[in-house]
Amino acid sequence: MAIMSAEVQELFKKVPDVVFSTARADGQPNSCIVGMKTVIDDETVYLSDQFFKKTLANIQENPKVSIVFWEGIEAYELYGTVRYVNEGPEFEAQKAWVDAAFEKMGKPIKAKGGCFVHIESVFSSKPGPQAGEQLA
Numbered sequence: 204m205a206i207m208s209a210e211v212q213e214l215f216k217k218v219p220d221v222v223f224s225t226a227r228a229d230g231q232p233n234s235c236i237v238g239m240k241t242v243i244d245d246e247t248v249y250l251s252d253q254f255f256k257k258t259l260a261n262i263q264e265n266p267k268v269s270i271v272f273w274e275g276i277e278a279y280e281l282y283g284t285v286r287y288v289n290e291g292p293e294f295e296a297q298k299a300w301v302d303a304a305f306e307k308m309g310k311p312i313k314a315k316g317g318c319f320v321h322i323e324s325v326f327s328s329k330p331g332p333q334a335g336e337q338l339a
Contacts, residue, residue, distance in 0.1 A: 204246040205322050205339035211279050212242045214272060221272040223250055223318075225261035225285075233257045239301045243319065248281070251301045252289075252316040259316070262287055268320060271328065278328035279338075281320070289316035 207215070215221070224234040235258050239251035248270065252259065262268065262285045270281040288294040294317060301314040325339040 205324050206245045207242070207248075207281070207322055207325055207339065210277075211281075211325055211338070212245070214274060214277055214279065215240070215242055215248060215281075218272045218274050221250070221270050223258065224269045224271070225258050226265055226267070227261050228264040233261055239304065239314070241297075241300075246322050248320050248322065249297055250318045250320065251297060251314045252287075252318065253301075253312050253314060255316070259287070262318065268318075270320065273328065276329055278330075280326040280328050281322050282324045282326070283320040283322045285318045285320050287316055287318055293319075 220236045220238045221240055222234050223237045224232060226232045235255070237250045239253070241249050243249050250270070266284045266286070268283060268285050270283075272279060297317050298314040305312040324337055327333050327336045327338055
């Protein structure tokens with residue numbers, strides 16, 4: 204596992220959306236935008252599933268994923284392994300805040316599952332000579 208620095212965690216929390224990329228077992232990629240997300244700890248983030256179709260099928264075939272996020276020139280890529288949950292106390296705790304956030308927005312959307320992504324590496328995507336450097 205890789206430890207996300209405080210700067211990486213802060214930007215992850217701050218940006219409204221992240222790009223979540225998965226791939227089928229045959230390598231066919233898929234990316235989607237996820238707005239309901241949180242940092243669990245230094246090595247784990249959570250992405251809520253309201254609409255995953257291809258994404259869910261992909262992670263059931265291949266649990267390796269990436270997450271990209273940026274603001275201005277600050278940009279990071281996280282690589283990790285996903286564990287999907289849709290029941291139990293761990294899921295219910297995440298579902299509670301997601302459902303409450305959608306209710307506050309006046310949207311009748313409910314979380315149907317979610318991905319705990321255990322971070323294995325962190326890369327800089329900041330433009331310039333350091334682009335692509337592994338940070339953790």
